[in-house]
Amino acid sequence: MGERSEAVLWSAVAVVLVALAVPWFLWDDGRVVAGLPAWLWWHVGWMALAAVAFRAFATRAWGVGIETDQPGGGGRA
Known part of the structure; x- marks a missing residue:
């Protein structure tokens, strides 16, 4: 995959x-699951998804779009 398409x-x-x-659709929803509000479970799931995405990115x-393959790195020393 090219660097540009990877950045996109x-x-x-x-x-x-x-x-x-932000779970807009869970506002004004009073459901409770396992003793916690449903919107809190949404955030637990979202944090897990964000952690997986960040690990994959890292x-x-x-460095996509920042680092170059040129000798010397093309940046400051």
Whole structure:
């Protein structure tokens, strides 16, 4: 996968995670699951998903769009 398409993919993942961060549809919902409000379980699941996504990003794509393959790194010494 090219660096540009990889950057677009990770940007899309970030947008989806941000969109799912606030459970708008669970506002005014009084359901309780295992003694905790349903919206709290949503956040537990979201944090797990965000952790998996960040680990995948950190191991596969850290530096995409920033680091170069040029000798010397193209940055400051």
